[in-house]
Amino acid sequence: MGLRRVLEPAGVLPQAAWRLDASPEIAADEVRIAVRRLNLDAASFRQLAEKHGGDGAKVRAEVAGIIETRGKMHNPVTGSGGMLIGVVEEVGSESPLGLKPGDRVATLVSLTLTPLRITDGLQQWDGKSEQIPAEGTAILFGRSVVGVLPEDLEPELALAVYDVCGAPALTDRIVREYDGEVTVAVLGGAGKSGSLSLAAARLAGARTTAIVRDETEAAAVRQGGLADAVAVADARNPVAVAEAVGEPVTITVVCVDVPGCEHGAILATAPGGTVIFFSMATSFPAAALGAEGLAADVTMLIGNGFVPGHAEFAVDLVRRVPAVRQLFESRVAGH
């Protein structure tokens, strides 16, 4: 679990630590990766970009400073990280991960718990997108989760898919737990995790509604046939969300990376239904107290980024649903 890498405070796991030891020498159960690219969590990048008014040089300096200070890319404001891709450099004799030097891999655990050292000062990055070309080293523990990159997808595309691969896998599981007709609304249906969740819900047999923020996004979702229905609403406005969804749904999936989407999701969900929160901007008290205040008998799930087989499941969706692949490709190209 990487306990030996925790510098402070003592006794916590690497994710909860303020500072990790990112030195490149590995223990017997560890693996060292030569870093090629970081992919910041969307909520984290948004916070940094807004803080610095879009000034890329300042964003870059702050990210480099966080990594230097904490030994990991763990945004202290949002609490979130991201992922990375790289090439396996050295494998400890007792590593259970089944890797060998030269493997091209993506980490499927958060950067918030991955010891990371940057050696190029992030000089290849303009600070204006979530994807950061970078040089340095990262460490995997015995209990890490890692995916070998698929041959048929560009590494940047695979990284973008892996970054959100927990969402479609969990959506699939929850849809299948309900009997009879299941309806699913996805807040942020035009985004990465949103489009994958829509595709997963439909393939699991649900009728789907995408809630998106403007007509441009609505047109994209309609053109790709990603959902059975599309509506425009500000996800932070509970009444607007409830009106856009119409008849309350069995399952609402929150994929909008801005604060304040808890109450709309709860209002949109039928009694006995489930809200799955995937946005790292979700407020625990706002969700808990909001449901109580609305007397809403809904199950609220913290979107777990790990579901067995999630990476393969998400890559399979990208291969099977052209509109999803197209959306990811344009997102990656747009950066």
Added chain:
Amino acid sequence: MGLRRVLEPAGVLPQAAWRLDASPEIAADEVRIAVRRLNLDAASFRQLAEKHGGDGAKVRAEVAGIIETRGKMHNPVTGSGGMLIGVVEEVGSESPLGLKPGDRVATLVSLTLTPLRITDGLQQWDGKSEQIPAEGTAILFGRSVVGVLPEDLEPELALAVYDVCGAPALTDRIVREYDGEVTVAVLGGAGKSGSLSLAAARLAGARTTAIVRDETEAAAVRQGGLADAVAVADARNPVAVAEAVGEPVTITVVCVDVPGCEHGAILATAPGGTVIFFSMATSFPAAALGAEGLAADVTMLIGNGFVPGHAEFAVDLVRRVPAVRQLFESRVAGH
């Protein structure tokens, strides 16, 4: 839903609002309560007491200031509130709550969404406990949840029970969703929500383990026979919690109102199991990223404070389990 009481920002529900209109004049679907007592959320009171080094006068001044500024008791740091008891003063002609003037009631929705005006400056309160004798008015909306106080329990006792009544009801529901032998660990098993959750889990057929912070609490739980097993561990130390629980359990219930308990709860839970987070100090990103980082296939629930029938269910537990009643009575008397 109380939308007309929201002063700023516009368009959000009362819980998410910065400021509410707490004026005592009621609309047709509202009810006005003459306030008798407030019960602060444990996480909120702890934060205030620690901030002011236990100086009761400063705590009192800050609580009075929050209510004056926000029109509700909504701790801006913890995001949590509490509950209140009072007497119904006036019932709007279209209120669906079935109340009449003179009814002694407790609000079962959070103070974070309850318009509140205090008229005695909280002068009867020493600032040293969660229970605040107070005079003033509070407003209920059409969709509020309210409980008429039971005749056989002291109002202070009923309020303390109602404050945490979502926990045992949801624990009961989740235990019954699993087939076969179910094991339940409760972090903070010697507290209010913890002891009720232990009692609910056992009555639903589970084998229970209480995790408590010291030998004094362990002795109290043992003496009352509240759990099948008792162990002492710091809930913020994941490795210590996992060792105290031993064989990973089906369900872990988190009732410890301090930050940093997410990872221990995840480690203590078996694959396919469920973690129910009831503490308002729970961090959404720490839970989501922690489970991912540990490759833990567990379901993580945001403890919804509303489950139909939750108040009656909790009061029934207090009546049926003498050790729970004794614990609540000593907690109330201790303040």
